[in-house]
Amino acid sequence: MSQKVKLNRKGFETRAYRNSIDTSFTQLIPPPLPIEETATVEDFFNLYKTLFYDIPAEGESNSHRFLIERSLEYVGETEQKDQDIQILLDEITQLREELLSTQKELRDVQSSGSFSFPEGGTSIIQKGTQTISQPFSLGTSNIN
Numbered sequence: 622m623s624q625k626v627k628l629n630r631k632g633f634e635t636r637a638y639r640n641s642i643d644t645s646f647t648q649l650i651p652p653p654l655p656i657e658e659t660a661t662v663e664d665f666f667n668l669y670k671t672l673f674y675d676i677p678a679e680g681e682s683n684s685h686r687f688l689i690e691r692s693l694e695y696v697g698e699t700e701q702k703d704q705d706i707q708i709l710l711d712e713i714t715q716l717r718e719e720l721l722s723t724q725k726e727l728r729d730v731q732s733s734g735s736f737s738f739p740e741g742g743t744s745i746i747q748k749g750t751q752t753i754s755q756p757f758s759l760g761t762s763n764i765n
Contacts, residue, residue: 660668677684 676688679686681687
C-alpha cells in the first residue's frame with residue numbers, strides 16, 4: 622500500500638520574499654511607549670512664575686536656595702567672586718577713612734589759617750584775605 626505523493630515546491634526570489642512576507646517579530650515586542658511632550662524653557666519659567674511663592678526659600682532641594690546654588694554652579698560663579706568683592710569693599714572702606722582724614726585736615730587748616738606740606742612742598746599762609754605761598758624744605762616751615 623504505498624502511494625506516491627507528488628509534491629510541488631513553489632519558491633520566491635529573495636526580493637519577492639522580503640516584499641511579500643513580514644519577517645519582523647512584532648508580536649513578541651511590547652508596543653512602543655507614547656512620546657511625552659517635554660516642557661520648553663518658556664513653559665518652565667511660566668510655571669516658575671506661577672509657583673514662585675509656593676516654593677520654600679530655604680532647603681537642600683526644591684527651594685529657592687537650591688535653584689540659586691545650582692544656577693551659580695552652572696554659570697561658573699565661585700567663592701573667588703566673593704573674595705574679590707570683599708577685597709574691593711575693604712579698599713572702599715580704606716579710601717573712605719583716608720577721605721575722612723583728609724577732610725578733617727582740611728577743616729583744621731581752614732580754621733587755623735595755615736598749612737604746611739612736608740618734604741619740599743610749599744607753605745600756605747592765610748592772613749586775613751591774603752594767601753601767601755612760599756617754598757620750603759625739610760619738613761614743616763614756621764613762617765610768621
